[in-house]
Amino acid sequence: xxxxxxxxxxxxxxxxxxxxxxxxxxxxxxxxxxxxxxxxxxxxxxxxxxxxxxxxxxxxxxxxxxxxxxxxxxxxxxxxxxxxxxxxxxxxxxxxxxxxxxxxxxxxxxxxxxx
Amino acid sequence: xxxxxxxxxxxxxxxxxxxxxxxxxxxxxxxxxxxxxxxxxxxxxxxxxxxxxxxxxxxxxxxxxxxxxxxxxxxxxxxxxxxxxxxxxxxxxxxxxxxxxxxxxxxxxxxx
Numbered sequence: 626x627x628x629x630x631x632x633x634x635x636x637x638x639x640x641x642x643x644x645x646x647x648x649x650x651x652x653x654x655x656x657x658x659x660x661x662x663x664x665x666x667x668x669x670x671x672x673x674x675x676x677x678x679x680x681x682x683x684x685x686x687x688x689x690x691x692x693x694x695x696x697x698x699x700x701x702x703x704x705x706x707x708x709x710x711x712x713x714x715x716x717x718x719x720x721x722x723x724x725x726x727x728x729x730x731x732x733x734x735x736x737x738x739x740x
Numbered sequence: 741x742x743x744x745x746x747x748x749x750x751x752x753x754x755x756x757x758x759x760x761x762x763x764x765x766x767x768x769x770x771x772x773x774x775x776x777x778x779x780x781x782x783x784x785x786x787x788x789x790x791x792x793x794x795x796x797x798x799x800x801x802x803x804x805x806x807x808x809x810x811x812x813x814x815x816x817x818x819x820x821x822x823x824x825x826x827x828x829x830x831x832x833x834x835x836x837x838x839x840x841x842x843x844x845x846x847x848x849x850x851x852x
Contacts, residue, residue, distance in 0.1 A: 629782075656837045667746075667828060667842035668783070675837050715782055721837035728773045729830070729840055731782035 628652050631716050631732035638706055639740050646701040646735045648716030655721035657699040658729065659691060662713040674699060675721055703737075711739045743767055744831050746843025753819055754851050761814045761827055761846045769831035770838070772805055772812045777826040786814075819850045 630649045638644040648657065656675050660668035671685045674693045688710070690702040703710055713736050717729040744765045753759055763772070771790045775783035787796050789805035789812060796803045800823075802815040816823055827846045832838040 631782075658840075665826060665845065665847055667845045669842075670840070673839070713780075717782075719838055719840075727838055728771070728785050728788045728832075729838075730785065731775075733782045734780075736780065 629716055629718055629730050629732035631714075631735050633735060634733065635736050635738070637738045637740060640708065641705045644703050644706055644737065646703075646714050646716075646737070648699045648701075648732055649697050650716075650718045650730075651697070652718055652720075652730060653696060654718035654730075655696075656719040657693060658717040658719070659699070659701050660715040660717065661710075662715055662734070668715055671701070706737070706739050708739050711737055713737075743841040744829060744843040746829055746846055748846060749844060750847050750849075752849040752851065755820055756818050757850075759816050759819060759848070761829075761848075762811070763813070763829035763831070763843045764811045765831060765841075766810065767831070767833070767841075768809050769833055769841075770809070771832045772809075773830045773832065773840070774803055774812070774814055775828040775830065777828060783828055816848075819848075821850045821852050824848055824850050 628651050632647050658673040659671045662668040672681045688704050693699045713734045715734045716732045719729045720727045746763045773788050774786045777783040787803045792807045792809045794805045800817045804813045829843040830840040
């Protein structure tokens with residue numbers, strides 16, 4: 626059974642039209658991450674939440690925002706998508722707490738296309 | 741600057757051959773994960789290694805964590821076409837929760 630669920634799997638939007646991607650988890654994990662992945666490259670971390678504490682990577686464009694209304698859900702908002710934002714967006718979760726051996730669990734991603 | 745250097749970037753081999761993928765860093769990680777990703781899908785966790793010098797085997801895959809917890813390798817014996825995919829290593833750092841640093845990925849193609 627899927628534990629990290631991303632919707633939709635494919636999203637097409639127009640240049641400059643706001644878009645929201647969603648992620649839900651059934652693992653009750655404290656930490657949720659959003660990554661951007663371009664073709665055959667490594668995922669690039671955009672931001673992460675530890676519970677409600679939000680951490681933005683220094684090089685994440687201002688165009689990208691996130692919301693986490695509760696433990697289970699996290700959203701990625703792209704306010705004015707440009708052609709360079711076309712990518713796979715991956716959500717992942719991890720349990721928190723001391724100790725270093727909690728891996729990430731990924732969803733299947735949302736493939737975003739910009740027209 | 742990439743915290744984890746992964747090599748090779750591309751690998752195309754014949755079915756039955758062996759291969760090794762390397763992840764190297766000057767940083768110490770609390771653990772290291774290996775993932776395999778197919779086109780259009782999210783990365784799937786293969787293994788987590790935690791202890792320096794640890795070796796884990798998953799059928800034909802052998803994972804090793806360096807003694808100093810700065811590097812790792814993935815060895816595949818007798819590769820099969822089903823092994824084709826993007827292999828990613830990710831090192832974990834953090835006091836209270838993990839932040840993950842990915843290698844650049846190795847795109848493996850196993851030809852029948």
